[in-house]
Amino acid sequence: MEGVLNLPPAPTLTDFLTVLTGAGVSAESGIRTFRDAGGLWESHRLEEVASPPAFARDPELVWRFYKARWENASRARPNPAHEALAAMGAALAGRFVLITQNVDGLHQCAGSAGVLDMHGSLHRCRCTRCDTHYSMRNVDLTPALPACPACGGLLRPDIVWFGEMPHYLDEIEVALRRTTLFLVAGTSGVVYPAAQFVQMARRNGASAIGVNLEPPDNIACFDTFIQGRAGVVLPQLAAAWLDADKS
Ligand SMILES: [Zn+2]
Structure with a gap:
């Protein structure tokens, strides 16, 4: 049976909680990773x-791939893990940062504010000429090559591709310096630089809590380390922590 016997102590008023989420948190919303599919899309x-x-x-070809992924992400709904983190963020406002490796926008959909989506978002694109950013909803995606409404330049997905620098590294470094609790959920601990964040946080004195289906x-x-599905463990953690925060 899934369940947490020994929950880590609740954050106190002087604690700062930083959370990092990965694919495991979205898997329960039906978002599959390409590792699941053997790393392939249409061969x-x-x-x-x-x-x-x-x-x-x-x-x-790249646009066809991202239009399909965007449509898939747009149909997905947040699960109890996303909702638990949104509740933590609301309760710990000002001492909470949420970093995600996911590009599906489900944390924002669940109501989390200020999400540092370090690998970009399927819901955004940007102009390769003038760098204006757009919501995918606000551009005409009918053409095979969508064009910038402002300058006519070629748009590209606002996704961090292989060989590109993740977004928000400065903001993440600030959070990892400040944090006293670092919670990592749904990541296998193999994707860098995110896999190093736990070491950075611990060097700065934070305690680290891991939640994952498999040991990372x-x-x-x-x-x-709490082994289990994020959608089961995080609501338990949120309930215990937020009750303690109220008392
Ligand atoms: Zn433009």
Whole structure:
């Protein structure tokens, strides 16, 4: 039976909670990763549709891939893990930061504010000429190559591709310096630089809590590891912590 016997102590008023989420948190909303699918999309390797050289070579193929992923993400609904983190963020406002490796927008959909989506978002695109950012809803996606409403330049998905620098690294570093509790949920601990964040937080004196279906590769970095589905464990954690915060 899934259930948490020994929950880590609730954050106190002087605590700052930083959370990092990965694919495991979205899996329960039906968002599959390409590792699940053998790393392939329509027989293309992920590098062939998710890298700057791929976009330069065949932007129509890359756009077809991201339009399909955007439609899929738009149909998905947040699950209890997303809702638990939104509740934590609301209760700990001002001493809470949520970092995600997911690009599906489900944390924002659940009501989380200020999400640092370090790998970008399927719901945004940006102009390769003038760098204006758009919500995908606000651009005409009918053409095979969507164009910037402002300057006519070629739009690209606002996704961090292979070989590109993740977003928000400065903001993440500030959070990892400030944080006293670092909660990592639904990541396998293999994608860098995110896998190193737990070490950075611990060097700065934070305690680290891991939640995952399987023990992550970097399990030795955690003070506490809770094995289970994020959609089960995080609501338990939120309930225990937020009740304690009220009393
Ligand atoms: Zn433009």
